[in-house]
Structure formats: structure tokens, C-alpha cells
């Protein structure tokens with residue numbers, strides 16, 4: 433990827449999110465980036481931030497047709513109440529696709545390994561999705577909407593994303609369990625191919641830079657159980673591991689894919705950016721320990737027309 437700033441406008445949805453902030457930050461080293469947030473105003477160096485609810489088609493259309501991006505990188509997501517989840521994941525993506533088509537933008541969608549049922553790992557890009565969770569089903573429906581887009585598209589499927597500085601919410605939960613603040617069990621019989629969020633953002637930006645289209649899996653090179661991942665993250669942060677309790681998905685009664693490990697060799701063959709293993713990245717300042725670029729901003733009080741207030745070092749806790 434060239435370090436020289438280029439002409440070209442990129443819209444990143446979900447730029448206040450865990451992955452989106454890194455994508456916006458890294459993309460802004462190359463292009464002019466407009467990032468969107470929904471409920472958590474943030475500042476990201478060299479990125480212009482604006483509020484957007486992707487469930488509001490006229491707001492989406494106004495923003496996209498005014499900014500006229502060459503590339504739309506859609507990372508925004510909501511996971512929670514099912515009806516709202518459908519609005520954000522499926523309908524929000526469709527609104528963005530419609531508006532992006534009007535300006536002829538290259539459309540990039542961030543999906544997930546949870547489009548797979550977990551029974552046939554490792555999954556290459558040729559594998560047929562068969563999601564078993566509502567989240568996975570909605571992401572697969574959104575993927576299919578993206579595939580029907582009339583212009584160029586890129587769909588990436590990361591696995592679990594991790595970061596240490598500061599710990600992402602999942603890693604924070606591992607720490608809380610390690611220090612006895614919460615009771616949690618980590619499944620020894622559920623497998624993923626976790627990756628560092630900074631690596632996934634870097635590979636995504638390189639794919640966009642190369643105008644790669646199609647489908648790419650962006651999982652890490654290590655297949656790990658949730659328990660082994662928890663132990664590695666706790667160790668990386670110097671936390672004790674004796675309180676981390678193993679558990680069994682099989683006995684939990686939960687319906688969850690057993691093993692959605694991704695084969696990401698297609699991306700590895702093409703790209704200069706590397707997807708480091710959890711072991712490698714834990715020791716690297718520019719991977720697992722790279723400081724979060726986001727500064728949290730607070731909306732002005734009602735009636736106060738002043739600028740956004742900035743809280744240094746702030747981080748959203750979800």
C-alpha cells in the first residue's frame with residue numbers, strides 16, 4: 433500500500449466501532465475518508481466523522497449522493513433485539529447498496545465466519561454458507577444482497593477479532609473472569625480462527641487498494657478453542673489463568689456452530705499485509721498492542737451549539 437495520500441473518497445460506516453475505527457484510520461493514510469457513527473461520537477485522526485442511521489434510507493441517500501464516495505466500506509452492525517438486528521444488518525445494507533449504486537461506488541461488505549454451520553471446517557471461499565444463528569442468517573442475507581449489486585463488490589469474512597490496547601469487550605470479559613470479577617466458562621469444544629483487529633483492518637484496506645473483488649476469508653492462522661484463546665489473551669496481558677474455567681458447548685444446551693474455522697490462504701497468497709497468529713501478535717506493538725486511534729467525543733448539551741467535546745483516551749465499552 434502506498435504511503436502517499438491519494439485522491440479518492442472512501443465512506444466507512446461504523447467508524448466508531450471496533451473494526452470500523454481501524455479501517456477508517458488506516459484508510460485515511462491513503463484516501464480522503466468520511467466515517468460514520470450512530471450513537472457514539474468519536475474522533476479518528478484524519479477522518480471526518482458524521483452521524484448516520486443506516487436504517488434511515490433518506491439519510492443514507494443524502495449522505496452518499498452528497499459525498500459521492502468511490503468506495504463504500506460497510507462495517508456497521510447491530511447485534512441484539514432481532515427486529516432491530518434485521519433492520520440494521522439486512523435493510524441497512526440494502527439502503528446503502530441502493531445509494532452506492534447511484535454514484536457507482538465499489539461496495540465492500542464485512543461479513544462473518546458465522547455464515548457457516550460449523551460442521552465442515554476449515555471453510556474456504558468455495559464453501560456454501562448454512563448459518564444456524566439468526567445473526568449468521570442475517571449476515572448471509574446481506575451478503576446475497578451485496579452479490580446482487582450491479583457494480584464491483586468485495587465481501588470479507590473475518591472470524592473473532594481481538595485487541596489488547598485497550599482490551600476489546602471480549603478480552604475484557606476474559607480479564608474479568610481471570611481476576612474473579614465474573615463467573616464465566618470458556619468452551620473447549622468450540623473453535624474459531626481468531627485474528628487481530630489491526631491485521632484484519634490492514635488486509636481489508638490492502639484489498640480495497642488493489643481493488644480486489646469477490647470473496648475473501650480473513651481468519652487468523654491458528655485454529656483455537658474459546659478456552660485456549662482466553663488463556664492466550666489472559667497470558668498476553670499478564671493475568672492469571674487459574675480461574676479461567678473450561679466449559680462444554682455440547683453440555684451447555686446452547687445452539688452454536690461447533691467449528692467455523694476459516695481457510696484464509698486466498699488472502700494470504702495475494703496480500704503483503706499478514707494475518708499474524710494470536711501468539712505472534714500478542715508480542716507486537718503494531719498488531720495486538722497498537723494503541724486505539726479513537727478519541728471519544730461527547731455530543732453538545734441540548735441548546736449548546738458549540739463544538740463537540742473531546743475526552744482523550746476514551747473508549748466505548750460494549
Ligand SMILES: NC(=O)c1ccc[n+]([C@@H]2O[C@H](COP(=O)([O-])OP(=O)(O)OC[C@H]3O[C@@H](n4cnc5c(N)ncnc54)[C@H](OP(=O)(O)O)[C@@H]3O)[C@@H](O)[C@H]2O)c1
Pocket residue numbers: 445446447448449450451452468469470471472473484485486487506507508509510520524542543544545589590591592593594748750
Ligand atoms: N467483532 C468481531 O469479533 C467480528 C467478527 C466477525 C465479523 N465481524 C463483523 O465486523 C463488522 C464490525 O464489527 P464490530 O465488532 O467492529 O462492531 P461494533 O464494535 O459493535 O460496531 C458497530 C458499529 O456499527 C454502528 N451502528 C450500529 N447501529 C447502526 C445504525 N443503525 N446505523 C449506523 N451505524 C450503526 C455503531 O455505531 P455507534 O457505536 O456509534 O452506535 C458502530 O460504529 C460487523 O459487520 C461484524 O459483523 C465482527
